[in-house]
Amino acid sequence: MLFFAALGLASIYFFMKSQAKGELCTTGPYGLVRHPTYLVYFAFSVCLIVLYFLLEEASFGIIGFILLILSILNTRRIPEEEQRLAQVFPEYEEYRKKVRWRIVPYIY
Numbered sequence: 001m002l003f004f005a006a007l008g009l010a011s012i013y014f015f016m017k018s019q020a021k022g023e024l025c026t027t028g029p030y031g032l033v034r035h036p037t038y039l040v041y042f043a044f045s046v047c048l049i050v051l052y053f054l055l056e057e058a059s060f061g062i063i064g065f066i067l068l069i070l071s072i073l074n075t076r077r078i079p080e081e082e083q084r085l086a087q088v089f090p091e092y093e094e095y096r097k098k099v100r101w102r103i104v105p106y107i108y
Contacts, residue, residue, distance in 0.1 A: 024089040026099070033101045034082070038074050045070055078102055
C-alpha cells in the first residue's frame with residue numbers, strides 16, 4: 001500500500017511540474033507507464049474494497065465484480081484520454097512509441 005501511495009505522490013509531482021511549464025510529462029513514473037495514476041487509483045480501490053469486505057465479512061465474488069467494473073471503466077477512458085493528449089501535444093505519438101505500457105509494465 002505504501003508503494004502505491006509513493007507512486008501516486010511521484011506521479012502527481014512530475015505531472016504538476018510539467019504542467020507548470022506546459023509540457024507533456026514523460027519523466028518519473030511517466031517514463032515507465034503512460035498512465036501511472038490509473039494504477040494508483042486501481043490499487044487504492046482494491047485495498048479499500050478488500051478492507052471493507054473483510055470488516056463486513058462479505059463475499060469475495062462481489063469484490064471481483066466491483067474490480068471488474070472499475071477495470072472496464074478505466075480501460076475505456078484511457079484511449080479517449082490518449083486521443084486528446086495527441087491533439088494537444090504533437091510529441092505524444094513519439095512518447096507512446098517510447099513508453100509502450102499504459103498502466104502496468106509488461107502487461108497493459
